[in-house]
Amino acid sequence: MLNVKTVKPESLLQKNRCPECGGNKFVTDAETGEMICNSCGLVLQDRTISQKPEWRAFTPEERETKTRVGMPTSLTQFDKGLSTSFQPYTDVSGKTLPFDTRQKMIRLRKWNTRAVFHSSLNRNLSQAMTELKTLADKTHIPEDVVEEAALIYRRALREGLVRGRSISSLIAASLYMACRMTRTPRNLKTIVEASSRGKKEVARCYRLIHRELGLKIPVDDPMKYISKIASKLGISQKTQNRAVKLLQQAEKMKASTGKGPVGLAAAALYTASIIEGEKITQKDLANVAGVTEVTVRNRYKRLAKDLGLKDIASL
Numbered sequence: 439m440l441n442v443k444t445v446k447p448e449s450l451l452q453k454n455r456c457p458e459c460g461g462n463k464f465v466t467d468a469e470t471g472e473m474i475c476n477s478c479g480l481v482l483q484d485r486t487i488s489q490k491p492e493w494r495a496f497t498p499e500e501r502e503t504k505t506r507v508g509m510p511t512s513l514t515q516f517d518k519g520l521s522t523s524f525q526p527y528t529d530v531s532g533k534t535l536p537f538d539t540r541q542k543m544i545r546l547r548k549w550n551t552r553a554v555f556h557s558s559l560n561r562n563l564s565q566a567m568t569e570l571k572t573l574a575d576k577t578h579i580p581e582d583v584v585e586e587a588a589l590i591y592r593r594a595l596r597e598g599l600v601r602g603r604s605i606s607s608l609i610a611a612s613l614y615m616a617c618r619m620t621r622t623p624r625n626l627k628t629i630v631e632a633s634s635r636g637k638k639e640v641a642r643c644y645r646l647i648h649r650e651l652g653l654k655i656p657v658d659d660p661m662k663y664i665s666k667i668a669s670k671l672g673i674s675q676k677t678q679n680r681a682v683k684l685l686q687q688a689e690k691m692k693a694s695t696g697k698g699p700v701g702l703a704a705a706a707l708y709t710a711s712i713i714e715g716e717k718i719t720q721k722d723l724a725n726v727a728g729v730t731e732v733t734v735r736n737r738y739k740r741l742a743k744d745l746g747l748k749d750i751a752s753l
Contacts, residue, residue: 516563611643680710705737
């Protein structure tokens with residue numbers, strides 16, 4: 439006796455196959471809303487819902503004026519972009535409102551603003567998100583990293599970490615935390631210089647957020663700092679490529695474990711410059727990287743020793 443396996447038409451339709459002939463080519467009629475099999479003519483759907491707008495636009499300007507949706511929600515806005523606002527001087531057609539109606543609309547807008555900022559949480563978020571956008575613009579940080587920083591600050595606010603601490607220092611710490619989590623090459627010194635708070639205060643808030651929120655911070659990759667340091671000093675691409683290869687060798691030998699990524703990148707560039715015959719001083723590298731000359735010298739000697747570059751290590 440043969441074991442015949444039956445196949446339901448619904449399962450074939452879910453796999454984009456025709457339940458009648460098994461074909462996978464369909465034709466959609468936009469006017470009737472029908473989806474028809476191109477092989478056997480079977481009507482698979484007769485009421486297909488169109489997700490397109492009911493209006494048509496032929497230019498970008500016309501499309502912008504006809505659209506009825508706003509900007510997407512964002513964590514960088516204190517209300518996530520969901521609150522409403524209105525101007526009290528003209529109606530929807532652009533005509534000026536009568537004096538009495540205008541005064542009424544002004545009062546309504548005033549009470550609407552008071553209602554929005556009545557909560558201390560909204561007032562805190564409004565000030566914090568403004569500070570975050572300003573700091574991100576100064577340090578040229580991508581939008582997705584800023585969104586991550588806003589999420590970290592909101593979590594810190596929800597856990598009560600903001601009480602008794604400066605909003606500016608917590609925002610700077612959240613932004614630095616987001617850069618570390620997304621592996622964006624921005625060190626603490628860069629963010630502190632753009633902020634109005636001191637380095638010790640921001641570092642203290644960073645450790646607090648890391649400890650209380652239990653966030654996992656990946657180790658910075660020193661290769662991301664190569665191009666940043668090299669572009670400021672005008673180092674050739676050949677030397678940069680050599681520095682990247684040196685760091686890759688050091689990573690395979692576990693020689694870069696526990697070392698600061700910025701100092702290690704500067705040391706790799708200095709070692710590569712000696713190999714390629716390009717003149718770069720340790721002082722210039724230290725100034726651009728934001729580390730001391732002693733750090734560059736020690737990292738360079740250790741790197742050359744671990745990689746077996748005895749001639750360079752003795753210089």
